[in-house]
Amino acid sequence: MATKVSSKGQIVIPKHLREKLNIKPGTFLNIRLEKEDIVLTPMKRTPIERLYGRFSGEQVLFQLEKEHADEIAKDDRA
Numbered sequence: 001m002a003t004k005v006s007s008k009g010q011i012v013i014p015k016h017l018r019e020k021l022n023i024k025p026g027t028f029l030n031i032r033l034e035k036e037d038i039v040l041t042p043m044k045r046t047p048i049e050r051l052y053g054r055f056s057g058e059q060v061l062f063q064l065e066k067e068h069a070d071e072i073a074k075d076d077r078a
Contacts, residue, residue, distance in 0.1 A: 013040075 003011050028043040
């Protein structure tokens with residue numbers, strides 16, 4: 001099976017493959033290079049969903065606020 005790359009770098013995934021892999025408009029695809037081949041893999045979760053809960057229990061916001069306050073204090077001293 002072959003497909004052609006458009007002038008915008010787009011390709012068409014044939015309908016029967018989209019249906020088989022449940023690829024719909026808005027589906028994210030992971031793209032990687034294996035030797036001389038481009039491999040497209042549908043992502044089961046969006047990038048945002050993949051991050052959800054990753055930083056639970058950590059005080060990321062507190063740390064960012066502290067760093068920002070430290071930068072402001074440093075600028076005020078200069």
